Amino acid sequence: MAPSKPQIIQQKQRDASSKLDVTIVGAGLGGLGAAISILLEGHNVQILEVAPEIGEIGAGIQCLPNSTRILISWGLEDALSKFATTPRLCNMIGWKGQKISDMDFHEYGAQCGTPFWDFHRANLHMALLERAVELGAKLTTNSRVVDVEYEFSGDQTRAIAVCADGKRHMADLVVGADGINSKCREILLGHEDPPLLTGDLAYRLLLDTEQMMKDSELRSFVEDPQVNYWIGPDAHAVNYVLRGGKLFNMVLLVPDDMPAGANTLAGNVEEMRALYANWDPRIPKLLALCKDVFKWRLMIRPGLDPTWSHPSAAFTILGDAAHATLPYLASGAGMSLEDGHVLGLCLGATKDKSTFEKKKALDIYERCRRERTERVVSRGNRQQYLYHVHDGEEQQERDRLLSEFAKFNGK
Numbered sequence: 001m002a003p004s005k006p007q008i009i010q011q012k013q014r015d016a017s018s019k020l021d022v023t024i025v026g027a028g029l030g031g032l033g034a035a036i037s038i039l040l041e042g043h044n045v046q047i048l049e050v051a052p053e054i055g056e057i058g059a060g061i062q063c064l065p066n067s068t069r070i071l072i073s074w075g076l077e078d079a080l081s082k083f084a085t086t087p088r089l090c091n092m093i094g095w096k097g098q099k100i101s102d103m104d105f106h107e108y109g110a111q112c113g114t115p116f117w118d119f120h121r122a123n124l125h126m127a128l129l130e131r132a133v134e135l136g137a138k139l140t141t142n143s144r145v146v147d148v149e150y151e152f153s154g155d156q157t158r159a160i161a162v163c164a165d166g167k168r169h170m171a172d173l174v175v176g177a178d179g180i181n182s183k184c185r186e187i188l189l190g191h192e193d194p195p196l197l198t199g200d201l202a203y204r205l206l207l208d209t210e211q212m213m214k215d216s217e218l219r220s221f222v223e224d225p226q227v228n229y230w231i232g233p234d235a236h237a238v239n240y241v242l243r244g245g246k247l248f249n250m251v252l253l254v255p256d257d258m259p260a261g262a263n264t265l266a267g268n269v270e271e272m273r274a275l276y277a278n279w280d281p282r283i284p285k286l287l288a289l290c291k292d293v294f295k296w297r298l299m300i301r302p303g304l305d306p307t308w309s310h311p312s313a314a315f316t317i318l319g320d321a322a323h324a325t326l327p328y329l330a331s332g333a334g335m336s337l338e339d340g341h342v343l344g345l346c347l348g349a350t351k352d353k354s355t356f357e358k359k360k361a362l363d364i365y366e367r368c369r370r371e372r373t374e375r376v377v378s379r380g381n382r383q384q385y386l387y388h389v390h391d392g393e394e395q396q397e398r399d400r401l402l403s404e405f406a407k408f409n410g411k
C-alpha cells in the first residue's frame, strides 16, 4: 500500500510558560528548516546569519522523497512545485557511455507517496526563508556568532549567542546550524575541529539550455528530464535539468588538487575539460558549452562525540555542522531538513521551559538522528569507492549489482 500524502502541519499555540525562545545560528537550508518546524510547534525563533543578505548561491540540489515529504508537510508544496523538476529516470552510465541501469523515479516517488524534486538551491532557500518569516521568524543578517555562554537560574538554563560585533542574544535554546565549517561545533567541543578531507573535489556548473536545444543529441537532456550519473575510474559526473528546463546543472567529481587552505576557487575550464576528454562524447560536448566553473573541495564530518548538545540543554547543533557528508547520495540537505523537522517535533513535546524538559527533548532528538546521519556519511564514503572503481572484475560486479538494485526498486 502506498504511503498517504503528508498532512500539512498547522501552527500550534502555546502559553508563555512553555513557549521557548530559540536562536538559530545560520540561515542555510538546515537552519531555516529548523526555524519552520520549531515555529510550527508554537515557539519563538530568531535567526542570526553572518551573510549580509540571503542571496542566490549554490547550484542544483536534488530532494529525495524523504525530504519532499517534510517540505510538503511544512505547507511548501505550492511555493516549491512551481520551481521543481521531477526527473523521470535516474540513469547509471559507464564512463564510456554504456547504460548500466535506470530507476523509474516517477514510479518510485509514487511508491514513497512524495516526489523527487530537483531545484536551483536559491529557489528552495527562498521558499524556506519566506515560510519561516511568514510563521514569525526574525532574521538578523551581518551577525557572526563567535561564542556561546550560559546562564543558570533555578530549574532553567539559558544560552547567549555572542556575535563578533559584541551583540549578545539570550535564548532558552541556541541551535548551531552554521554548516560544514561550523564555529558552533567547535564551541560545543571546546577545541578546534576542522572537517576531514575526502580526496575529492566538485566542479559545479550551470549551462543555459538554449545552446543545448540547438544540438539534436543534447536537446533530449532538456526535453526529457532525467538524472544521469556517469561513473568511471577515480571520477564521476552528474547532471539534471533545473527551472523547468531553463538551466542544466552539472557536477563533476574528481581527485582533489586544490592548494591547502582554499575550499572554493574559480576553476579552470580547460583543465576540467581535459579530465573528461576521453569519456562518453556527450560529456565533452556539454563541457564545450561551459564558460566558467567553480571548484569545491569536498569534506566530511563523520560524527560528533560525545553528544550533539551541551549538558546545560541550552545549546545543540544540526545539519552539516554535525554530519557533513559527501554529496554522492544527494542527501546532505535532506539530512539537515530531517534534523530540523525532528528537533521541532521534540521541542513541541516540552511541557515547560525547564532544563529537565529541554534535556529530554534534546536526548530524543539526538537518538533519532545520530545513527541515521552517521550511516549516510559512511554510505557516502562507500559510494565514493564504488563510483570510482577502475574497469575490471570489481567494476563488472558493481554494474551487475546496480542493475539488480534498480530492478528491485522498480517493483
Ligand code: FAD
Binding pocket: 025, 026, 027, 028, 029, 030, 031, 048, 049, 050, 051, 060, 061, 062, 063, 143, 144, 145, 146, 177, 178, 179, 180, 182, 183, 184, 202, 204, 251, 296, 318, 319, 320, 321, 325, 327, 330, 331, 332, 333, 334, 335, 336
Ligand atoms: P549551510 O546550508 O551551509 O548553511 C550554513 C549557514 O550558516 C550559512 O548561511 C552560513 O552563512 C551561516 N553561518 C556560518 N557560520 C556562521 C556564524 N559563525 N554565524 C552565523 N551564521 C553562520 N544535498 C542534498 O540533499 N542534495 C543534493 O543534491 C546535494 N548536492 C550537493 C552538491 C555539492 C557539490 C555539495 C558540496 C553539496 C551538496 N549537497 C546536497 C549538500 C547540501 O548542500 C548541504 O548538506 C546543506 O546545504 C547543509 O545545510 P546546512 O544548513 O547544514 O548548512
